[in-house]
Amino acid sequence: EDKVVQSPLSLVVHEGDTVTLNCSYEVTNFRSLLWYKQEKKAPTFLFMLTSSGIEKKSGRLSSILDKKELFSILNITATQTGDSAIYLCAVGSVTGNQFYFGTGTSLTVIP
Amino acid sequence: GAVVSQHPSWVICKSGTSVKIECRSLDFQATTMFWYRQFPKQSLMLMATSNEGSKATYEQGVEKDKFLINHASLTLSTLTVTSAHPEDSSFYICSARLAGVRWNEQFFGPGTRLTVL
Numbered sequence: 001e002d003k004v005v006q007s008p009l010s011l012v013v014h015e016g017d018t019v020t021l022n023c024s025y026e027v028t029n030f031r032s033l034l035w036y037k038q039e040k041k042a043p044t045f046l047f048m049l050t051s052s053g054i055e056k057k058s059g060r061l062s063s064i065l066d067k068k069e070l071f072s073i074l075n076i077t078a079t080q081t082g083d084s085a086i087y088l089c090a091v092g093s094v095t096g097n098q099f100y101f102g103t104g105t106s107l108t109v110i111p
Numbered sequence: 112g113a114v115v116s117q118h119p120s121w122v123i124c125k126s127g128t129s130v131k132i133e134c135r136s137l138d139f140q141a142t143t144m145f146w147y148r149q150f151p152k153q154s155l156m157l158m159a160t161s162n163e164g165s166k167a168t169y170e171q172g173v174e175k176d177k178f179l180i181n182h183a184s185l186t187l188s189t190l191t192v193t194s195a196h197p198e199d200s201s202f203y204i205c206s207a208r209l210a211g212v213r214w215n216e217q218f219f220g221p222g223t224r225l226t227v228l
Contacts, residue, residue, distance in 0.1 A: 041222050042220055
């Protein structure tokens with residue numbers, strides 16, 4: 001059965017801290033892994049990863065994929081209160097149309 | 112580009128009534144749309160995959176007679192919650208997938224908050 005697991009489930013940090021969010025997966029015929037940020041409404045796209053070892057960066061956020069160990073991490077440096085959100089990881093397979101979402105990590109950044 | 116809209120954004124209905132939610136891709140054609148359900152503080156749960164011109168593919172445990180999906184055109188998919196009950200109250204989100212080289216990306220609608228009294 002295909003599954004995506006994220007850890008930790010929730011995290012509370014102070015502004016300026018660095019956080020690492022984890023996503024592990026077991027998906028048949030892996031195609032891509034996507035990270036989303038969800039605040040009050042629908043998720044917004046952050047990164048798409050298809051190859052191992054290539055870091056994607058966007059400002060203070062970065063992500064990398066390990067297809068051998070079947071996981072990805074999302075790093076956020078110098079966190080700000082605006083980073084407070086649920087971060088979702090989704091994995092798509094070659095054979096299927098759909099994406100499987102992880103449980104999400106709820107991040108709270110306090111001033 | 113790649114904007115997806117949903118209508119309505121929120122709806123309150125009485126138990127036993129049916130509710131239709133629309134999902135539209137505004138500036139692109141979406142051969143595939145997905146319907147998700149999300150409970151408070153939980154992740155998205157894929158309900159079904161909707162392909163234009165064909166029957167939707169439902170995930171295990173999702174009642175196809177309860178959640179009717181129609182993908183009548185390349186820009187519109189609808190989800191009808193039939194005979195809604197309070198346990199159907201949830202946040203329903205659709206997403207649409209681009210064709211071509213960006214087929215791996217999916218773009219989400221703003222979601223519809225359904226409350227069944």
